[in-house]
Amino acid sequence: MNILYISISGNTRAFVKNLQDYATAQHQHDQNHPEIHLKEISEASPETQENEDFFCFVPTYLEGGNGIDNGTEEIMTNAMREYIEYGDNASHCLGIVGSGNKNFNNQYCLTAKQYAAEFHAPFITDYELRGTKDDVARIYQILETQSIKN
Numbered sequence: 001m002n003i004l005y006i007s008i009s010g011n012t013r014a015f016v017k018n019l020q021d022y023a024t025a026q027h028q029h030d031q032n033h034p035e036i037h038l039k040e041i042s043e044a045s046p047e048t049q050e051n052e053d054f055f056c057f058v059p060t061y062l063e064g065g066n067g068i069d070n071g072t073e074e075i076m077t078n079a080m081r082e083y084i085e086y087g088d089n090a091s092h093c094l095g096i097v098g099s100g101n102k103n104f105n106n107q108y109c110l111t112a113k114q115y116a117a118e119f120h121a122p123f124i125t126d127y128e129l130r131g132t133k134d135d136v137a138r139i140y141q142i143l144e145t146q147s148i149k150n
């Protein structure tokens with residue numbers, strides 16, 4: 001199972017690494033459970049064509065506004081948007097997992113929802129900041145189910 005992610009202050013990176021460790025433990029217990037391969041996207045990443053399906057993990061960074069009628073300008077994470085826009089990459093995207101901070105109210109996880117609409121991929125779920133152990137187990141199970149369906 002492949003995960004592409006972007007992380008500016010490290011929360012998403014920490015979460016997907018926990019998810020990868022969890023997947024490895026699950027796989028060791030029962031090889032039917034998939035391991036996770038991670039790929040970090042940043043402004044320095046060359047845009048390349050993905051040949052395998054992947055899930056995208058994206059935090060939300062928006063400038064100002066309330067997320068309903070304004071303030072939806074994406075900042076910091078644009079490299080991920082451009083990466084998915086490249087070539088046929090969007091067609092390999094099985095879904096988007098969003099993160100953010102609930103203090104942002106209506107803007108909570110909005111970037112993931114915007115990606116889902118733009119790339120015609122499901123918005124899979126969300127978690128806050130670095131997530132919890134429960135989020136790791138919950139999200140692994142959702143990804144596993146989604147990747148079997150595809």
Ligand SMILES: Cc1cc2nc3c(=O)[nH]c(=O)nc-3n(C[C@H](O)[C@H](O)[C@H](O)COP(=O)(O)O)c2cc1C
Pocket residue numbers: 006007008009010011012013059060061062063099100101102104107108109110128129130
């Ligand atoms: C300038 C700035 C703007 C942010 N805007 C939002 C927002 O609009 N909605 C949201 O849910 N979280 C927002 N956040 C919170 C981040 O999405 C959250 O801290 C996330 O865990 C960061 O992930 P990262 O450490 O992997 O970069 C914002 C954080 C900063 C610093």
